[in-house]
Amino acid sequence: MNRKSRKQIAQALAAGMAWTGITSTLRARRRRRGDFRVFILDYHEVERGPIEPEGVVSQTRFRSHVRFLKKHFDIVSLAEAVDRLGANAPLDRDSLVLTLDDGYIGNYEHAFGVLRDEAVPATVFVATAFVDGQPLWTDLTRRAVARARSMELPESLSAELEELAPGWKLGADPVETLKHRAPDVRNETVARLLESTGRPDDVARAMSWQQITEMAAAGIEIGAHTVNHPILPTLSAEQQLEEIDASRSRITEMTGIVPTVFAYPNGDYDENSINACRQLGFAAACTTRRGFNTPGCDRFRLNRIGIGADSNHLLAARLTGIFDQQQRERMSEMGLVRSQTAHA
Ligand SMILES: [Zn+2]
Numbered sequence: 001m002n003r004k005s006r007k008q009i010a011q012a013l014a015a016g017m018a019w020t021g022i023t024s025t026l027r028a029r030r031r032r033r034g035d036f037r038v039f040i041l042d043y044h045e046v047e048r049g050p051i052e053p054e055g056v057v058s059q060t061r062f063r064s065h066v067r068f069l070k071k072h073f074d075i076v077s078l079a080e081a082v083d084r085l086g087a088n089a090p091l092d093r094d095s096l097v098l099t100l101d102d103g104y105i106g107n108y109e110h111a112f113g114v115l116r117d118e119a120v121p122a123t124v125f126v127a128t129a130f131v132d133g134q135p136l137w138t139d140l141t142r143r144a145v146a147r148a149r150s151m152e153l154p155e156s157l158s159a160e161l162e163e164l165a166p167g168w169k170l171g172a173d174p175v176e177t178l179k180h181r182a183p184d185v186r187n188e189t190v191a192r193l194l195e196s197t198g199r200p201d202d203v204a205r206a207m208s209w210q211q212i213t214e215m216a217a218a219g220i221e222i223g224a225h226t227v228n229h230p231i232l233p234t235l236s237a238e239q240q241l242e243e244i245d246a247s248r249s250r251i252t253e254m255t256g257i258v259p260t261v262f263a264y265p266n267g268d269y270d271e272n273s274i275n276a277c278r279q280l281g282f283a284a285a286c287t288t289r290r291g292f293n294t295p296g297c298d299r300f301r302l303n304r305i306g307i308g309a310d311s312n313h314l315l316a317a318r319l320t321g322i323f324d325q326q327q328r329e330r331m332s333e334m335g336l337v338r339s340q341t342a343h344a
Contacts, residue, residue, distance in 0.1 A: 038084065040304040047110060102130060104204055124212070140200065183235065213254075233269065291325050
C-alpha cells in the first residue's frame with residue numbers, strides 16, 4: 001500500500017471516529033483517569049496553498065489546526081513543556097507544543113501570522129546553513145531526481161551513481177537511500193547528479209536572520225537543528241558535537257538568542273548525539289518517533305507527532321495515540337501489522 005492510500009484510509013478512519021464521538025470520548029476518559037500528556041507536533045513548511053506537496057501544509061489548514069488545538073489543549077513553548085515534564089510532579093493537564101523544522105520561508109510568511117493572530121507560541125528549529133543560503137540537501141536531491149526522471153538521462157549515469165552509492169536507484173526514494181551514506185559519498189552522488197540535471201531552480205527557500213529575529217521578538221522559540229542538516233549517526237562523535245555547537249553559535253551570533261532546545265535532523269540520533277546535546281547544555285532534544293511524552297521520559301529522546309495535510313479529524317485521532325509508534329510495535333508483536341519505522 002502506498003503512502004497516499006494509507007493516508008486516505010487514516011483520514012476515513014479518523015472521520016468515522018469523530019462522527020461516532022470516539023475521539024472525544026477517548027480524550028475525556030483519559031483525562032478523567034488523570035493520564036495527562038505532553039504532545040509535540042512536528043510541522044515543516046507552511047505555504048499559501050491550496051496545493052500541499054508532501055511535508056507542506058497550507059496556511060488555511062494550519063490556521064484550522066491551530067484553532068482546533070487551542071480549543072482542546074494548552075499550547076505552550078517547548079521550553080515550558082520540558083519544565084512541566086521535569087517538575088517532578090504529575091501533570092495536571094495536557095500540554096501541546098507546535099514545532100516547525102528547518103526554517104522554511106513559509107514559517108515566517110504564512111505560519112507566523114496565524115500564530116500571532118491566535119496568540120499561541122511555537123518552536124522553530126533552524127538549520128543554519130539553510131538560512132545562510134545553502135539549499136537543504138534533502139530538498140535539492142529530491143528535486144534533482146525529479147528532474148532526472150523527466151529528462152531521460154543516459155543509462156550509464158544511473159550505473160555510475162549506483163557505483164558511487166551502492167543501492168542507490170533513480171526509481172527508489174533517493175533521500176531514504178542516501179541519508180545513511182557517509183556525507184562525502186552522499187555529496188559526491190548528489191554533485192554528479194546535479195552535473196547532469198543542472199541545478200533545480202525551484203529549491204525551497206529559508207527565512208532570513210532578520211525574519212527569525214522578528215519572530216523570536218514576538219515570542220516564537222528558536223531551537224537549533226545543526227548547520228548542514230546531516231544524518232547525525234553517519235558522523236563521528238566529534239563531528240556531531242561540532243555540527244550541533246556551531247548551529248547554536250551561529251543562531252546566537254545572528255539573533256542574540258541562545259537556543260536551549262534541539263531537534264535531530266530527520267529524527268536520526270545515536271548515543272553520541274545525545275551526549276553532545278547534554279554536554280553543550282541543551283535542556284532537551286526532539287526525535288521523530290511518533291508518540292507523546294510523560295514525566296520521567298528522556299528529555300533527549302522526546303517523541304513528536306509528524307503532521308501533514310491532515311484533516312482536523314485526523315489530527316484529533318493522532319492525538320488519541322492510535323497511530324503512535326508504540327501502538328504499532330505492540331500490534332506488530334501480536335502479528336497484526338508489519339513493523340515499520342516512523343519517519344518525518
Ligand atoms: Zn529537519
